[in-house]
Amino acid sequence: ETGVTQSPTHLIKTRGQQVTLRCSSQSGHNTVSWYQQALGQGPQFIFQYYREEENGRGNFPPRFSGLQFPNYSSELNVNALELDDSALYLCASSPRGGRALNEQFFGPGTRLTVL
Amino acid sequence: DQQVKQNSPSLSVQEGRISILNCDYTNSMFDYFLWYKKYPAEGPTFLISISSIKDKNEDGRFTVFLNKSAKHLSLHIVPSQPGDSAVYFCAASFLSNFGNEKLTFGTGTRLTIIP
Numbered sequence: 287e288t289g290v291t292q293s294p295t296h297l298i299k300t301r302g303q304q305v306t307l308r309c310s311s312q313s314g315h316n317t318v319s320w321y322q323q324a325l326g327q328g329p330q331f332i333f334q335y336y337r338e339e340e341n342g343r344g345n346f347p348p349r350f351s352g353l354q355f356p357n358y359s360s361e362l363n364v365n366a367l368e369l370d371d372s373a374l375y376l377c378a379s380s381p382r383g384g385r386a387l388n389e390q391f392f393g394p395g396t397r398l399t400v401l
Numbered sequence: 402d403q404q405v406k407q408n409s410p411s412l413s414v415q416e417g418r419i420s421i422l423n424c425d426y427t428n429s430m431f432d433y434f435l436w437y438k439k440y441p442a443e444g445p446t447f448l449i450s451i452s453s454i455k456d457k458n459e460d461g462r463f464t465v466f467l468n469k470s471a472k473h474l475s476l477h478i479v480p481s482q483p484g485d486s487a488v489y490f491c492a493a494s495f496l497s498n499f500g501n502e503k504l505t506f507g508t509g510t511r512l513t514i515i516p
Contacts (some may be wrong), residue, residue, distance in 0.1 A: 319504075327508055328407075328492075328506030328508045329445070329504070329506045331504060336501070341501045342503055387435060387450070387492075387502065387504060388447055391447075392444030393444050
């Protein structure tokens with residue numbers, strides 16, 4: 287049973303560019319959540335996908351968008367990158383929607399730097 | 402608006418002693434609380450949780466206490482071991498009318514266990 291994996295590990299982009307981050311869920315998990323962790327802060331919820339549909343969103347602008355695929359892997363897309371988008375992006379998967387947070391597993395994250 | 406607060410950015414404790422990490426929250430809707438542990442270059446790992454219907458939950462060396470009237474929770478680790486050195490995040494959630502929930506994290510406390 288593989289855990290949650292994310293790619294790439296590190297990424298450097300310039301302001302105004304677009305970026306796609308990828309996440310593979312733990313086997314058997316159908317729910318994926320994305321978080322942004324800025325330096326010195328706790329992770330902030332971006333959005334959640336459950337069975338390929340967005341299932342809740344945090345206070346992030348529309349230039350943050352996502353997808354979940356039939357195999358439950360997921361992408362986070364960020365358009366028109368800003369300097370403040372520099373952060374660690376964490377993906378977490380859980381076995382179902384609803385209350386399953388203690389069964390949620392996090393990936394190691396993608397470190398995005400925007401210059 | 403920081404709904405979950407960890408006011409101590411860092412804490413140092415002698416090996417074998419008790420470590421106490423504190424967390425305060427402001428949103429009365431929160432009804433489920435979790436603690437996560439994070440090592441560098443890894444995602445947060447679930448440690449222990451507590452529902453708002455309880456005031457204490459124990460799991461081995463880890464105990465979480467919840468004081469709803471004070472909107473305060475704490476994590477006790479006893480005895481503290483060198484491997485406990487990590488950043489600890491407090492997180493809170495509630496189940497929305499749509500059946501989804503999102504985690505709201507605190508800013509973390511870096512715990513250092515001194516051998």
